[in-house]
Amino acid sequence: MKKESSSPTMKDVAREAGVALGTVSKVVNGLPVGDSYKIRVEDAIQKLNYQVNSYAKGLKANKTYTVAVLIPNTIEPFFAALAYHINLVLMKQKYRMLLCCTDSDSTLEQEYVTMAQQNKVDGIIGLTYNPKLVIEENTPFVAIDRSIGTGIPCVASDNFGGGQLAAEKLADFGCKNVAFLRVGSSLSNEPNKRKAGFENGCLSRGLHYEMKILDDSEPYEEFETFLEEHIHDGRLSFDGIFCVTDRLAFSVIQTLRRLNQRVPEDVQVIGYDGIRLFGSMDYVCSTIVQPLPEMAEMCVELLLRENMKAKPPLVCLPVTYAYGGTTSEQFRKSRHP
Amino acid sequence: MKKESSSPTMKDVAREAGVALGTVSKVVNGLPVGDSYKIRVEDAIQKLNYQVNSYAKGLKANKTYTVAVLIPNTIEPFFAALAYHINLVLMKQKYRMLLCCTDSDSTLEQEYVTMAQQNKVDGIIGLTYNPKLVIEENTPFVAIDRSIGTGIPCVASDNFGGGQLAAEKLADFGCKNVAFLRVGSSLSNEPNKRKAGFENGCLSRGLHYEMKILDDSEPYEEFETFLEEHIHDGRLSFDGIFCVTDRLAFSVIQTLRRLNQRVPEDVQVIGYDGIRLFGSMDYVCSTIVQPLPEMAEMCVELLLRENMKAKPPLVCLPVTYAYGGTTSEQFRKSRHP
DNA sequence: ATAAATACACGAAACGTTTCCTGAAAATAA
DNA sequence: TTATTTTCAGGAAACGTTTCGTGTATTTAT
Numbered sequence: 001m002k003k004e005s006s007s008p009t010m011k012d013v014a015r016e017a018g019v020a021l022g023t024v025s026k027v028v029n030g031l032p033v034g035d036s037y038k039i040r041v042e043d044a045i046q047k048l049n050y051q052v053n054s055y056a057k058g059l060k061a062n063k064t065y066t067v068a069v070l071i072p073n074t075i076e077p078f079f080a081a082l083a084y085h086i087n088l089v090l091m092k093q094k095y096r097m098l099l100c101c102t103d104s105d106s107t108l109e110q111e112y113v114t115m116a117q118q119n120k121v122d123g124i125i126g127l128t129y130n131p132k133l134v135i136e137e138n139t140p141f142v143a144i145d146r147s148i149g150t151g152i153p154c155v156a157s158d159n160f161g162g163g164q165l166a167a168e169k170l171a172d173f174g175c176k177n178v179a180f181l182r183v184g185s186s187l188s189n190e191p192n193k194r195k196a197g198f199e200n201g202c203l204s205r206g207l208h209y210e211m212k213i214l215d216d217s218e219p220y221e222e223f224e225t226f227l228e229e230h231i232h233d234g235r236l237s238f239d240g241i242f243c244v245t246d247r248l249a250f251s252v253i254q255t256l257r258r259l260n261q262r263v264p265e266d267v268q269v270i271g272y273d274g275i276r277l278f279g280s281m282d283y284v285c286s287t288i289v290q291p292l293p294e295m296a297e298m299c300v301e302l303l304l305r306e307n308m309k310a311k312p313p314l315v316c317l318p319v320t321y322a323y324g325g326t327t328s329e330q331f332r333k334s335r336h337p
Numbered sequence: 338m339k340k341e342s343s344s345p346t347m348k349d350v351a352r353e354a355g356v357a358l359g360t361v362s363k364v365v366n367g368l369p370v371g372d373s374y375k376i377r378v379e380d381a382i383q384k385l386n387y388q389v390n391s392y393a394k395g396l397k398a399n400k401t402y403t404v405a406v407l408i409p410n411t412i413e414p415f416f417a418a419l420a421y422h423i424n425l426v427l428m429k430q431k432y433r434m435l436l437c438c439t440d441s442d443s444t445l446e447q448e449y450v451t452m453a454q455q456n457k458v459d460g461i462i463g464l465t466y467n468p469k470l471v472i473e474e475n476t477p478f479v480a481i482d483r484s485i486g487t488g489i490p491c492v493a494s495d496n497f498g499g500g501q502l503a504a505e506k507l508a509d510f511g512c513k514n515v516a517f518l519r520v521g522s523s524l525s526n527e528p529n530k531r532k533a534g535f536e537n538g539c540l541s542r543g544l545h546y547e548m549k550i551l552d553d554s555e556p557y558e559e560f561e562t563f564l565e566e567h568i569h570d571g572r573l574s575f576d577g578i579f580c581v582t583d584r585l586a587f588s589v590i591q592t593l594r595r596l597n598q599r600v601p602e603d604v605q606v607i608g609y610d611g612i613r614l615f616g617s618m619d620y621v622c623s624t625i626v627q628p629l630p631e632m633a634e635m636c637v638e639l640l641l642r643e644n645m646k647a648k649p650p651l652v653c654l655p656v657t658y659a660y661g662g663t664t665s666e667q668f669r670k671s672r673h674p
Numbered sequence: 675a676t677a678a679a680t681a682c683a684c685g686a687a688a689c690g691t692t693t694c695c696t697g698a699a700a701a702t703a704a
Numbered sequence: 705t706t707a708t709t710t711t712c713a714g715g716a717a718a719c720g721t722t723t724c725g726t727g728t729a730t731t732t733a734t
Binding site: 346347348359363389392393394397398 | 689690691692693694
């Protein structure tokens with residue numbers, strides 16, 4: 001009886017079982033040990049309710065089975081879903097998730113990266129827009145959804161293909177005159193690809209299109225003004241709209257209804273991401289679905305891959321279209337019965 | 338040059354600066370040290386890009402500045418918002434968040450608690466429905482939203498008061514005939530309080546009310562059946578509905594619209610939680626708002642409070658009503674101009 | 675029955691910190 | 705100038721593991 005309150009250590013277990021320290025370590029780690037010893041140690045562990053101290057373990061092993069995940073927040077459904085799927089994959093591999101919400105603040109992001117390194121996490125998965133993030137080279141880093149260049153691998157959905165798919169769907173559903181709506185810095189690569197893919201799709205299907213791109217500082221209300229300007233005699237000149245995210249689509253749909261435009265009868269709307277409110281219910285809108293489970297799987301796989309050099313700079317995973325009530329699919333139905 | 342790849346240690350810094358190990362430690366921890374030494378050490382830290390190894394630190398200090406947060410998932414907005422606010426508070430106090438998604442699986446919950454103890458987190462904040470969770474007494478634990486009894490402090494919103502407030506609001510807005518809808522185990526204390534408060538409010542305001550409570554295993558569709566049974570000649574016999582969560586309210590509102598009932602003209606709906614989709618936009622429905630920032634603050638405060646014995650068993654924080662488009666407030670407006 | 679080979683528990687050293695005791699140098703008092 | 709006190713850097717010990725060289729006990733071969 002030396003220290004009443006603190007937890008028992010291997011030394012205590014060894015004393016209780018009447019064996020050497022190293023023997024306890026072997027039993028705990030499943031290494032071969034004589035049966036009689038093993039039983040005695042296991043009994044002692046039971047009796048003392050021993051639990052390994054993972055700090056001591058981490059100190060020796062320099063490996064922690066912890067991965068830091070950097071996302072802006074958990075409030076926006078897309079980020080929340082991302083965290084959820086990454087957590088599932090990590091859990092399956094017996095890893096833990098240190099969740100870091102950055103609010104897209106680059107100072108905070110840098111702080112978290114430093115912290116993660118101090119905490120000796122085994123790697124970092126980050127969704128960040130900050131291209132001048134300094135990352136120690138001994139900490140593996142995988143970017144998700146947004147590439148941050150400089151030799152850091154990135155896992156994203158096929159943004160170009162997704163944009164193209166949106167255009168094709170709108171064409172399939174009978175649209176002639178469409179718009180692309182977007183918020184956020186034009187420096188972000190991935191949204192640019194959505195735009196490029198959409199343009200490409202519009203051109204190849206002969207759709208007339210317009211673009212409206214807002215800076216982060218401008219309020220969503222600007223879209224209302226934009227749309228209002230395109231209403232003549234109560235009719236909107238667009239019959240299809242592709243929004244860069246479901247979040248934006250959600251807001252635009254409300255705006256359209258406020259402007260007495262029916263969705264999808266007067267104007268069809270497609271978003272991007274594949275958000276389902278409350279997790280298990282319908283899609284917010286018709287949308288291009290990002291393959292989150294596969295993206296999470298790929299991130300973790302890349303992150304923990306032994307051969308550091310064999311990491312591709314960009315992995316694009318295929319997207320799919322999903323109906324969410326804001327498109328009219330009669331055209332498709334008649335074409336593909 | 339001994340180990341090329343691994344990070345520099347305090348010993349390396351001490352050698353570089355030509356001082357003792359303990360001196361480096363003091364500089365790193367801001368303890369008083371002679372100026373000339375301090376400068377030399379700081380230069381060496383810069384030069385070697387030294388970072389403390391928090392595993393060694395944790396091993397000595399038995400303190401980690403990490404808190405485990407157990408929630409079912411990050412997909413449902415309420416849990417996501419909770420995690421977000423807890424993270425904010427922890428961050429402010431220089432703590433990190435180890436996020437554990439349990440899917441409400443009691444085996445997983447127990448695993449995470451054990452893991453958290455091994456990881457020597459400084460405490461656990463848990464949203465769990467599992468009353469037979471085994472928690473080591475040297476790990477502080479605070480329950481949030483749901484009490485799990487057995488001497489573990491719990492931070493929740495004023496569920497009874499919230500239920501009552503919902504009844505009062507419905508009465509204020511002219512309802513005569515209301516319903517309470519709920520899913521989930523009737524063993525959960527907090528939802529029971531919402532129900533009790535609502536009943537109490539109905540009685541004191543002379544509202545006629547009915548209850549429909551579903552087990553977790555029964556699908557939401559049962560509510561549709563229930564509501565359909567209360568429609569005669571196209572008119573629903575309820576003019577007000579209180580749903581135990583916004584999530585349920587969201588679903589019920591869709592059902593009502595499907596049944597050709599207008600919300601709020603024919604029937605008003607109030608939810609509970611205060612969910613805002615996409616973080617910063619409107620409420621999903623008129624709702625009783627849980628004070629998440631205050632709840633998070635209180636959780637962390639209790640968790641880290643020195644005097645373990647001075648923890649109250651239950652902290653109820655006040656709720657507020659918020660308009661979210663599914664109530665008609667004319668009555669109130671005329672009464673309180 | 676003896677010698678050689680094998681198996682395996684033992685226990686010390688090391689991981690990178692913090693802390694505390696020691697002792698030398700500086701400052702004060704006589 | 706010498707004696708006493710104060711200050712503060714130095715360095716060893718400890719935290720709880722893992723790992724590896726050592727030595728004893730058992731097995732196999734002769």
